[in-house]
Amino acid sequence: MATQARTVRPPRWVSAPRSMEKALQGLAKLQQLVSQPRLGLRNSPPHLPYLVPQAYQHLRLIQEQHGAGLAQIGDGGYLPVFLTNLQEKIKQTTRLFKREKEEIFKEGSTARRNLTKLSLIFSHMVAELQALFPEGQDQGSSYQLHKPEAQSFWRETWGTRSLVSWAEFREGLHRVHPVEPGAMAVALRATIDLTCSGHISVFEFDVFSRLFQPWPTLLKNWTYLAVTHPGYMAFLTYDEVKDRLQAYTKKPGSYIFRLSCTRLGQWAIGYVTENGNILQTIPQNKPLFQALNDGHKEGFYLYPDGKNANPDLTELTEAVPRNRIRVSQEQFELYCQVGSTFQLCKICAENNKDVRIQPCGHLLCRGCLDAWQMSGNAISSPCPDPEFEIPSFPPRTNLPRQKKVPNPDYQSGSSAHWVRNRPLPRLPQECPPGSVSWDVPAPPPIHEGHQEPQQLGR
Template identity: 50%
Template sequence: MHALHGGHNASLDKKTVERLIQKLDGLSKLSGIPQLQRSHPYLPDITRDTKEHLRQILDKTSDLSHNQYLQVTVHSLLGKTTQCSDMVNRQGVAARRNLTKLSLIFSHILCELRALFPGGRFQGNSYRITKLEASKFWGQTFGTRCLVRWEEFRAGLNSVHPIGDGPLESALRSTMDLTCNDYISVFEFDIFSRLFQPWESLLQNWMLLAVTHPGYMAFLTYDEVKDLLRGHIHRPGSYIFRLSCTHLGQWAIGYVTSAGNILQTIPHNKSLYEALKDGERENLYLYPNGLSTNPDLSELTNPTSNTVIQVTQEQWELYSDMDSTFELCKICADNEKNTRIQPCGHLLCDSCLTAWQKSDSTCPFCRTKITGREEVHIAVPPEKEQTPSPSDPTDQPDNDNSNTCGAFTQNVIDDKEVDWIRKRPLPPPPPRPDTSSTSARQPSTRVLPSAPALDSSPTTSSTSSAPWISGSSVASQRVRLQAQDVINRGQSPCRPTTTRGT
């Protein structure tokens, strides 16, 4: 199902895209064919949405001939629409399976188009890879390009993660090339590095989870998982896992319950290894694809220590001037920052991020969509008199933010966080204590204005009550205001939800 080599050299013009749109329109009108599954990815829906997105791209792209990604994708889609048209007229299990796989590939292509052409405008050269180490690798190896041939990508990855030749390379290519066009896009690499994190043991994780693990299933849909697990319905604890169709970059796990039901779930805020180990402890995931032996994944236990955020002297002094500290979470002002939001890199504590994500999927500081989180440790600088003098070369900033021995030096001052802190309204001054009253010795309660919304749009001010903390500084009081707005929304961390559209 791969595109022909050299397809990227073929010319691309509006007429070619219009021809593809016509073919997609024909597939979008298919219905009632027994080979097509009704659940996602449903080929008529996927091809209709792809057709509409291509129309958006045509409306907002004046020159099609210079966009390599669009050239490769359009010619790949032309070949795959022809394959689909041939497949719908065939009967049998093999034809249905091939058509289902094609539907999945179309779904992956649509997700990629939306990611690299949001709203129809090309932004592939500025796409942000979620994992910082993976992002650094792509930028240093391929620059701002969003698409490279497999051979070039393999050579680049092999320089940091030796791949080897033969069947192993073919298996890796099959796992990464979700759109089956002999290229690797920045989007596909982002998905792969999120699924098989952490970066330090990327291919080892892939080997253990996708090559040798009997529970891994490639290019499988929700309905196919149910059909497969029905064969193990009398063995509760049987399970398989696959890439989620609706949430690319996340895993979906299907399993047989003790009551003989088949459920599927997407684990959130944890790696697949953690989800599988938790499920094993709870007697949910015991028999991969019905086999008696559960693989030993102990090699994935704590494969690397938490990333260390090295605070620079400049950052330390800036936050000290605001009567705050860099390592303190600016949401709750109680816990230390221990979580980095991906891909924007902003820092806060795990509790606040969990509470925040109950009602918002974007970063509270910059409004970037949250695609993941990473545990970190803040390393504060030594006292100023102990730091090297400006003439000492060791005092020069690490401009490339290199990750050495697990340490990541964040040298750019977090202007958005600083601006966010400074713009919050000051609380009224505390009342003068009345020493004649017994109650005056207790902290009084004041009605304070709540912090404004975290985005830059004007909002209406509201009020909320908060305990006045005697002796706290103005900056600390400011920080605590926003804590209420976030934590009051939060509840206990949610468990993975069982969902139909995985």
């Protein structure tokens, strides 16, 4: 009896070019839906009329950069998963328009809230794609995580891979940070998987490790801040924070916090001031629990989501004891005696320093400088130019001083620099929906940290 030949499907990554074309076609149709004037989407991140063209243009760039080799770059696993997930999110959004034909146009409806959540997911997907494929080139294997411990963990566990399944990720993370099964594992996946793909990318883990730093207490910080804290708001936008806090304008000190959608890896805290205004700020250079503790001491962050019970986060601020270096009296005296050598050139140890190299500011003697230049090694300065460093977030210095609320836990001398961060302004609505052209690069979305001088007090 003859047997019918079984069709063998090619590996999933071989269909990458076809998946790319489907995704591009879906994005073009989606742009028509979200650009309807009647929809009246606010020009505020995440803004779908901007995000959809950005996704389209970046995928086109990847397509142009790799050409016939597009199928090969899918072998690593990221691109097929991304394209499959993108097509699914396009279908979900399209179904929302079909099923909620009238509700989708009503501000504040459940359908609009679902559309906003999908907008956030699209925002995360675009950010991830641009981070792993800068200039259209696949750089996922060399992506550098911001935290050294997270970088070491990912590369030692998964090597050059830029994406792993949730099951793989959970198993790997469990070796260094035990993950409780059941509800906690489900909650952890919901927090890390920003693109809702069922996979964890190196970019998503980078964002997670930055949000819930420091590394030694990563999951403990996450539990305190994202699982049990009433002030944490998942999938909330800038405008929705303002709307939610409107109910607490007569209760100064009310606050909530969320992931910044334009500065992934950073937090945005919205709070009600003493005079009833609503400000949103991004803490700089400190873990979230430290920013919340500092704000509590100063009387700014008192009532999470308007609730009277404010979680105690002091346990998270307890520093791990560090080993101290001890020196003997003899060693100390010897150290004091070397002060006279500080003016000597560190290269020859004979002549005094009399030349300063710009822009790094290093000092050496004229003889060593001349010898270095003659050797041909002075092609470029080995020191980075400090003027090319990214400037720090500008301080907020022109706001009226808020009245402190007495707090028994307050200790004089504690840092209050957190309050000088600029507030996030009301976002303008100058660009009408649908004004973005497919033929030119989409203008960047309005970032949450941008300021208008007249709005600094808001």
